[in-house]
Amino acid sequence: MFIFPAIIVVAAVLFIYxxxxxxxxxxxxxxxxxNAKARICLGTFVFVFGINQYIxxxxxxSLFIGIVFLILGGLQFYRGLMEAKHYRSEWRRLNPSE
Structure with a gap:
């Protein structure tokens, strides 16, 4: 399975970016x-890492550790999405001309 390591690498690079x-x-x-976008990348990294380790x-x-990683990664991803949505709408509210 080449797709999971590729997603892991891309998520890690985007997190650092x-x-x-x-x-x-x-x-x-x-x-x-x-920071919210970085949290999304971190959540993706941890989630996919958990799947990859079990596979x-x-x-x-590895199943129990993978489940913990899936839960933590999912929570990070969800929180990042909610924060990014909030800050994006806040930026649009403060900068209506752009």
Whole structure:
């Protein structure tokens, strides 16, 4: 299965990209938006990593650890989506001309 390692690598690279973008930005609202996007990437990374580990090892221990990773990754992903949606609408409210 090549798709899961590819998603893991892309999610990790995007996570690092958004964390560096936070450092480059001066506006606090944009920093929080980038942090929410980074949280989405982190959630994706952890979620897919949990799936990949179970598929690779197929043991009962990897199943339990994978379930924990799925739950934590899903929660991070969901929270990131809600934060990104909130900060995007806040930015549009404060900058209606753009």
């Amino acid at each position: 958004y964390k560096v973008a936070i450092l480059k930005s001066k506006d606090e609202l944009i920093q929080r938006y980038f 690779f090892y197929k043991t009962q221990l």
